[in-house]
Amino acid sequence: MASDDISLLADALSKTHVEDGELSYKGLGLKLDSGESVEELVREIEQYQGLRALRLEGNTLGVEAAQAIAKALESKDLLQRCYWSDMFTGRLRSEIPTALRSLGNALMSAGTRLTELDLSDNAFGPDGIKGIDQLLKSPSCHTLRELRLNNCGMGIGGGKILAEALMECHRQSAALRAPLRLRVFVAGRNRLENEGAGALAKAFQLMGSLEEIHMPQNGINYAGVIALASAVRQNPELQILNFNDNTFTKRGTLAMAKALRHLRNVQVINFGDCLVRSEGAIALAAVLREGLPILKELNLSYGEITEAAALVVAQAVTDKPHMEKLDLNGNCLGEEGCEALREVMxxxxxxxxxxxxxxxxxxPDDEDGDDDSENDDDDDASDEYNEENEYGEIVKENGIRREDSPAKPQSHTEITTFLSCPSAEKLLQLKEMQINPEEQVDASDPDKAADVLLKIGSLYSDDPDTKRAVLEAFDAVLKKLLSGSALQSYCFLSALLVMMGLLKGEGKVKKVSLIPGQLLCLEHAVQQEYFPRHHISLLYVFLSRNGDALKSCSSASERLSSAVEKRCHKH
Structure with missing residues (x-):
């Protein structure tokens, strides 16, 4: 090593600091290639008694230098925290696993019990994970509380290796009656995609101890989000969820909304740039109304959320005493929408x-032809997580599925016949037979439930018997659909709004050609006690913002709007 280099190294090392059991070489920009290049550093490590934390980030280690440092660590059994991010700049990818394996073997040999391991900003790919998987499985990581692997290029393969290592660590530590209780997991910018995310979700679910999950910018779409949502629900101590810049769309957002209903400690939610969209935002608003008691920050920026849905979210945070920040920037509000949102707040x-x-x-554009293209991300997604089984459970709470319905076979047949071709005569026949249409309403399928309601409303007429039968059936169906959880009822109302043309939906659900009778049935319904105030408020927002969508039924629309406004402002 040249004398000038030695002088520079000595000067750099003189700037290291030692405090509270920590030895730091952070950000010195040292290029450490050989064993000779780290002699001074190794000497300091060896001479430091009670070493508990070692900072090497912001330098670059070659294989020989890593091996020399590893040798010094073999006697450091008290070491708990390794801050080793940005430690291989300019190194060949093939060198990194060898260097990591040396360091890991030293920690295992020393019998360390790590609590923090940070290897972020090391572009080592799947091979780098192979370099630490034995360490992660070992007793040295049974005590791990924070694992940071941000921006490491793990990819799908690395994600699977990491997940298996964490699960093996948990299995071995649980067998010793001291299971791994990882609290903080960071793995943003790793191209994990659905398969990598799904594998890690299994590990998260097994551990159940996470307090923070940071997985932004990983190319995960709804299938992977659904898998992660299942894991989120099994981690009751979660405080921070950061999935920024992935692709939720409606399906993923609904799955995550259902999971969030069960969590009481969440303080920060970052679903920014996740294509949450309006229906997803409304589902999250429902969760805000019935849960998340200590939430402080909610980021729904850049999510293609429209004005009315954003206002519903804003209203839902009213009763959150700890809320500090609501981010709705980069959505589709328009100038008037932005002003309305500011005014509401x-x-x-x-x-x-x-x-x-x-x-x-x-x-946003109002062209109807955009709906199918909006679902392209979902159509291209992997089916590995069985969307039908996963998504079919998302909004099922208190509703009855058709296959579970207690209705008699005759009732099922009669109602199915009625719904396939509804008429006033058939509805009156059902009433005479004491068969109730709501018996077969599938409350777990909001789109079909909304369709049933509108079919019943389409039969409205001035004939007293028909009018009475239609309103009774309409009330019975709607009362059932609004009696479940806020999430279930908000999902149903979203579907109804889409069909009525008041909300731009996602996927294949199209708006129907409304007739006045359907709106008159709604006018009647909103005046009934079973229609909760916060549901009235939701309708009011959409009717007041998008009322032009109902101009084909102007008289009935005005009556509905008037009834909703009166009820909304009634004290």
Whole structure:
């Protein structure tokens, strides 16, 4: 090693600091290639008694240098925290696993009990994970509390290797009656995609101890999000969820919303740039109304959320005493929508909570032909997680599925016949037979439930017997659909709004050609006690913002809007 280099190294090492059991070489920019290049560093490690934390981030280690440092660590059994991010800049990818394996073997040999391991910003790919998988499985990691692997290029393969290592660590530690209780997991920018995310979800579910999950920018779409949602539900101590810049769409958001209903400790949710969209935002608003009691921050930026849905979210945070920040920037509100949102927040005395809206995308196009293209991300997604089984359970709470219905076979046949071709005569016949249409309403399928309701409403007429039968059936169906959880009822109302043309939906659900009778049935329903105030508020927002969608039934639309407004402002 040249004398000038030795002088530079000595000067750099003189700037290291030692405190509270920590030896730090952070950010010195040292290029450490050979054993000779780290002699001073090794000497300091060897001479430091009670070493508990070692910072090597911001330097670059070759294989020989790593082996020399590893040798020094073999006697450091008290070491708990390894901050080793950005440690291989300029190194061949083939070198990194060897260097990591040397360091890991030293930790295992020393009998360390790690609590933190940070290897972020090391672009080592799947092979790098292979370099630490034995360490992760070993007793040295049975005590691990924080694992940071941000921006490591793990890919699907690395994600699977990591997941298996964590599960093996948990199995071995659980056998010793001291199971792995990882609290913080960070793995953003790793191209994990659905398969990698799904594998890690199994590990998360097994551990059940996570308090923070950070997995932004991983190319995960709804199938992987559904798998992660199942794991989220099994980690009751979760405080921070960061899935920024993945692709939730409606299906993933509904799955995550259902999982969030069961969590009481969440403080930060970052679903920004996740294509949550309006229906997903409404589902999250439902969860805000019935759960998440100590939430502080909610990021739904860049999610293609429209004005009315954003207002529903804003109203839902009213009763959150700990809320500090609501980020709805980069959505599709338009100038008037942004102003309306600011006004709502000001009226609730929460103007300071709302972040900037400077990057708003403006109001979306109203062309109906866009609906199918919006679902392309979902159609291309992997079916590995069996969307029908997973998604079919998302909004099922208190509803009755058709196959579980207690209705008699005759009732099933009669109602099916009625729904296939509804008429006033058939509805009156059902009433005479004491068969109730709501018996066969599938409350776990909001789209079909909304379709049934509108079919019943389409039979409305001024004939007294028909009118009475239609309103009774309409009330019975709607009462059932609004009596479940807020999430279930909000999902149903979203589907109804889509069919009525008041909300742009996602997927293949199309709006129907409304007739006045359907709106008159709704006018009647919103005046009934079974129709909760917060549901009235939701309808009011959409009717007041998108009322033009009902102009084909202008008179009935005005009556409905008037009834909703009166009920909404009634004290």
């Amino acid at each position: 000001e009226n609730m005395d929460k103007a300071d909570m709302l972040g900037s809206l400077s990057d708003d995308e403006g109001e």
